[in-house]
Amino acid sequence: MADSANSMGNTLTRINAVGLRQDERRERLALFGLSVPAILLVIVIVAIPVGWLFWLSLFNDEGVLSTYNYTRMLESKSYFRIFRTTFNVSFMTTALCVIIGYPFAYFLAQLPQRWANIGLIAVLLPFWTSLLVRTYAWLVVLQRKGLVNQWGMELGLWDAPLRLVHNMNGTLIGMAHIMLPFLVLPLYGSMRTIDQDYVKAASNLGASPFQAFWNIYLPLSLPGLFAGIVVVFVLCLGFFVTPAVLGGGRIIMVSMKIETIIDLFFNFGTASALGVVLMLLTLLVLFISHKLLRLDRVLGGGGGS
Amino acid sequence: MSWLDSPASDTQIPHRNRLWLYFISGLVIIFLIVPTFIVIPMSFSASQYLEFPPESWDIRWYENYFGSSEWMTATWVSLKAAVITVLITTPIATMAAYGLYVSQLRLSRFIFILLITPMMVPVILIAIGVFFAYTKLKLNNSMIGLVLAHSTLALPMVLIVISAGLRSYDMNQERVARSLGASRLKAFFIVTLPQIRFSVITGALLAFIVSFDEVIVALFITGGKMSTITRSMFLALRDQIDPTIASISTIMVLVTSIALLLAQVFGQSKRK
Amino acid sequence: MPVTDQDNALPITIRSVTKTYGDVYALDEVDLDVQSGEFLTLLGPSGSGKTTLLMVLAGFTRPDHGSVLFGESEVIRMPPHKREVGMVFQNYALFPHMTVAGNIGFPLRLRGIDKKTARERVENALGTVQLGGYGDRRIDQLSGGQMQRVALARAIVFEPRILLMDEPLSALDKKLREHMQIELRHLHEKLGMTTVYVTHDQREALTMSDRVAVINDGKLMQLDSPRQIYDQPASTFVANFIGESTLLPVDHRNGQVSYAGNPIDIKGSESKNGSFLMLRPERLILLSSNNDSAYNTFQGKVKDIVYQGESFLLYVTLIDGTDVAVRSVSQKDLIAAVPEVNSQIVLGLHPDETVLIPDDNE
Numbered sequence: 005m006a007d008s009a010n011s012m013g014n015t016l017t018r019i020n021a022v023g024l025r026q027d028e029r030r031e032r033l034a035l036f037g038l039s040v041p042a043i044l045l046v047i048v049i050v051a052i053p054v055g056w057l058f059w060l061s062l063f064n065d066e067g068v069l070s071t072y073n074y075t076r077m078l079e080s081k082s083y084f085r086i087f088r089t090t091f092n093v094s095f096m097t098t099a100l101c102v103i104i105g106y107p108f109a110y111f112l113a114q115l116p117q118r119w120a121n122i123g124l125i126a127v128l129l130p131f132w133t134s135l136l137v138r139t140y141a142w143l144v145v146l147q148r149k150g151l152v153n154q155w156g157m158e159l160g161l162w163d164a165p166l167r168l169v170h171n172m173n174g175t176l177i178g179m180a181h182i183m184l185p186f187l188v189l190p191l192y193g194s195m196r197t198i199d200q201d202y203v204k205a206a207s208n209l210g211a212s213p214f215q216a217f218w219n220i221y222l223p224l225s226l227p228g229l230f231a232g233i234v235v236v237f238v239l240c241l242g243f244f245v246t247p248a249v250l251g252g253g254r255i256i257m258v259s260m261k262i263e264t265i266i267d268l269f270f271n272f273g274t275a276s277a278l279g280v281v282l283m284l285l286t287l288l289v290l291f292i293s294h295k296l297l298r299l300d301r302v303l304g305g306g307g308g309s
Numbered sequence: 310m311s312w313l314d315s316p317a318s319d320t321q322i323p324h325r326n327r328l329w330l331y332f333i334s335g336l337v338i339i340f341l342i343v344p345t346f347i348v349i350p351m352s353f354s355a356s357q358y359l360e361f362p363p364e365s366w367d368i369r370w371y372e373n374y375f376g377s378s379e380w381m382t383a384t385w386v387s388l389k390a391a392v393i394t395v396l397i398t399t400p401i402a403t404m405a406a407y408g409l410y411v412s413q414l415r416l417s418r419f420i421f422i423l424l425i426t427p428m429m430v431p432v433i434l435i436a437i438g439v440f441f442a443y444t445k446l447k448l449n450n451s452m453i454g455l456v457l458a459h460s461t462l463a464l465p466m467v468l469i470v471i472s473a474g475l476r477s478y479d480m481n482q483e484r485v486a487r488s489l490g491a492s493r494l495k496a497f498f499i500v501t502l503p504q505i506r507f508s509v510i511t512g513a514l515l516a517f518i519v520s521f522d523e524v525i526v527a528l529f530i531t532g533g534k535m536s537t538i539t540r541s542m543f544l545a546l547r548d549q550i551d552p553t554i555a556s557i558s559t560i561m562v563l564v565t566s567i568a569l570l571l572a573q574v575f576g577q578s579k580r581k
Numbered sequence: 582m583p584v585t586d587q588d589n590a591l592p593i594t595i596r597s598v599t600k601t602y603g604d605v606y607a608l609d610e611v612d613l614d615v616q617s618g619e620f621l622t623l624l625g626p627s628g629s630g631k632t633t634l635l636m637v638l639a640g641f642t643r644p645d646h647g648s649v650l651f652g653e654s655e656v657i658r659m660p661p662h663k664r665e666v667g668m669v670f671q672n673y674a675l676f677p678h679m680t681v682a683g684n685i686g687f688p689l690r691l692r693g694i695d696k697k698t699a700r701e702r703v704e705n706a707l708g709t710v711q712l713g714g715y716g717d718r719r720i721d722q723l724s725g726g727q728m729q730r731v732a733l734a735r736a737i738v739f740e741p742r743i744l745l746m747d748e749p750l751s752a753l754d755k756k757l758r759e760h761m762q763i764e765l766r767h768l769h770e771k772l773g774m775t776t777v778y779v780t781h782d783q784r785e786a787l788t789m790s791d792r793v794a795v796i797n798d799g800k801l802m803q804l805d806s807p808r809q810i811y812d813q814p815a816s817t818f819v820a821n822f823i824g825e826s827t828l829l830p831v832d833h834r835n836g837q838v839s840y841a842g843n844p845i846d847i848k849g850s851e852s853k854n855g856s857f858l859m860l861r862p863e864r865l866i867l868l869s870s871n872n873d874s875a876y877n878t879f880q881g882k883v884k885d886i887v888y889q890g891e892s893f894l895l896y897v898t899l900i901d902g903t904d905v906a907v908r909s910v911s912q913k914d915l916i917a918a919v920p921e922v923n924s925q926i927v928l929g930l931h932p933d934e935t936v937l938i939p940d941d942n943e
Contacts, residue, residue: 038408053438
């Protein structure tokens with residue numbers, strides 16, 4: 005049909021084609037224009053300054069173009085330690101969140117909707133409360149004369165006050181508290197969408213409650229779990245406030261080091277290099293998990309047969 | 310058959326076998342809630358040291374807070390910045406969300422990701438970058454500078470929330486309105502906006518909290534008279550521990566709780 | 582050919598409308614004339630392009646090229662809100678934050694009509710769809726059928742001269758749907774506006790329309806009255822899509838049509854050159870063994886008999902192996918004469934009802 009129409013000559017057949025294309029373009033432009041203010045904001049505040057920093061990181065202290073700032077990181081033991089600490093803290097916090105968060109999310113997902121909503125308030129309330137306030141609260145609770153030590157000693161669980169703050173312990177506890185909602189919320193959401201018919205089918209086919217959970221429920225909850233893990237890990241990598249307060253200066257994360265470098269030395273070259281490396285690591289983690297999650301979806305679709 | 314033996318789930322596992330789960334969950338709830346609320350009784354303690362439970366009760370830390378011109382100035386700065394941030398971010402994010410959603414180009418997805426980047430780049434990097442730029446532009450210690458930075462930081466979350474709201478909204482309503490004679494603009498304001506208002510309000514609330522709660526960027530680009538309350542609190546925590554912080558924290562917790570309650574109330578009535 | 586405009590209806594002229602999405606032709610050079618005041622149904626399977634065409638008429642889909650005239654005016658570049666067409670969507674799309682009266686009065690408010698007149702017209706519209714007095718109800722208080730009628734009232738209250746409907750009845754249950762089909766038909770007769778109706782349900786199309794346009798793969802397959810569409814399908818697609826049918830390949834030799842060696846009288850067929858003979862189950866009758874020369878006959882063996890309440894189906898395998906279904910109404914005399922499974926049988930088709938399906942290039 006279209007071929008025979010073509011042979012009759014373009015002007016006759018492509019009626020209004022030019023005008024319609026113009027209308028289409030105009031509409032697209034207008035809609036695109038709606039996002040221009042947002043784009044400008046992001047470019048001016050984030051893209052340009054960060055780009056500028058990246059540029060700065062390519063110059064050494066004498067102002068000569070070099071990779072000095074980056075090679076220094078690879079050679080210096082202290083920088084290595086900082087990165088290792090950052091990864092350790094992130095990894096352990098994430099693990100803690102999974103261990104505590106998975107059973108809790110599972111518990112909430114099993115509750116009838118009304119009770120689950122009430123239970124969710126327990127998760128949302130800290131989520132929305134100021135980060136600083138919660139960090140401060142942990143500072144007080146975990147200190148030598150704090151709540152935990154008082155009760156622990158009163159109950160006879162230990163004799164001398166435990167050192168729970170201004171060290172790794174306090175940092176981990178505080179960060180786990182901050183990060184827990186970030187794990188529980190996507191995980192809970194994912195669990196809620198699991199069709200209970202799958203579990204019933206497993207039971208009917210002979211699976212014990214544990215087997216039904218392990219073979220059916222757990223794999224189906226993995227997408228939400230992975231999403232939560234990625235979010236928590238990435239947030240931990242760049243975290244500043246809580247380790248700064250609860251770590252007592254002993255736990256030095258990359259972000260804290262960057263702040264120190266600017267605050268004390270005003271050395272933008274070094275600080276930028278550190279920041280860029282942090283950002284690249286973050287993007288790497290996101291990229292890997294993006295690939296893994298895709299894979300997971302594919303496996304989830306075809307596996308089990 | 311007592312409750313302990315009744316089935317807890319579709320696998321017919323009895324509650325008895327799940328008590329460990331309930332116990333852990335109870336602990337987790339305590340873990341989550343207690344630190345949030347513990348600042349309240351702490352703030353009434355008379356002692357100079359952070360004490361819980363307080364030995365004697367006093368409201369001196371509140372008096373400290375309200376009586377101190379520095380704390381009050383900082384509070385005012387934070388509030389003002391947060392409100393202006395909401396006023397800037399919400400319309401910009403709504404426009405962008407709508408424009409990107411309706412245009413459905415492949416380019417739109419790229420732009421969406423671009424607008425999310427403030428959430429993906431480590432805040433410390435943005436902070437020193439903005440600090441550097443502001444030093445050149447002489448925007449440090451200014452409300453404009455602060456608000457622009459906070460708006461950019463809040464943008465991704467507001468954009469995501471409003472986009473999600475648009476996705477669950479039936480676009481046919483806007484089409485009907487247009488078929489009945491309303492231009493796109495009119496249709497948006499009369500039909501679409503009222504329907505997605507829950508997302509927009511949530512987004513506005515988020516923008517407020519992101520700005521009010523923000524520490525790292527404010528740490529660098531504000532100071533002295535322009536210091537935000539979070540910056541001042543953070544420095545106070547790091548340098549010496551002032552129980553005044555407890556009273557400020559209590560107020561913040563109460564404000565958050567009320568906001569959350571309102572959000573839940575509005576959410577329920579809308580869902581009907 | 583466009584008829585002169587009546588006061589309350591406009592003809593629609595569609596020329597060369599084409600819409601592509603990448604390599605896919607959603608609409609392929611569609612030419613279609615809707616006469617002033619007629620009820621025309623766009624009928625086709627999912628993905629055929631019928632809804633796309635409706636959206637082009639409404640202005641929500643911009644074609645690659647083509648022309649659409651409402652009466653004498655070219656509207657293809659006109660934005661939707663200027664086209665003055667009433668539209669009813671599949672899911673009604675009623676505004677939940679307004680009352681019934683608010684919804685229906687919406688187009689009137691946009692046109693600046695004063696409150697008093699508007700209120701009267703809303704009440705009139707409600708009366709027309711038999712929901713008088715429902716003005717103050719909220720949308721979530723309405724049943725499916727009521728919502729559909731409010732959507733209809735909203736679409737006609739500003740007296741558009743063209744009405745577009747996108748499968749408005751598909752969300753209703755069977756009984757309600759059939760009732761609404763008749764009501765819509767009556768409404769159309771009363772108001773007289775040009776109506777373009779989209780559906781994939783052929784029964785609905787045949788019931789309600791003045792004419793039916795069968796669409797497939799973005800192309801117009803046939804535009805005819807329901808009767809013509811059913812009795813004289815213009816292609817194998819239409820023959821298969823509308824009603825039940827079996828297509829038998831026939832031979833042409835020396836101007837004579839024959840099947841399995843037997844000559845076929847094609848008196849009732851408008852097409853004289855098709856390659857296929859169409860057998861509709863309800864047009865076939867069971868003949869006694871004596872070959873009745875008045876009918877075209879087909880010999881076969883009964884494979885299965887299925888009782889369906891108002892009728893029963895016989896599955897017959899013809900001599901050459903083709904399976905055919907025969908439908909007989911469950912009337913007393915006929916039931917008594919039902920043959921047994923595996924018995925030999927002769928089917929008859931009256932020449933007046935014998936139809937050849939034209940080949941695609943005819």
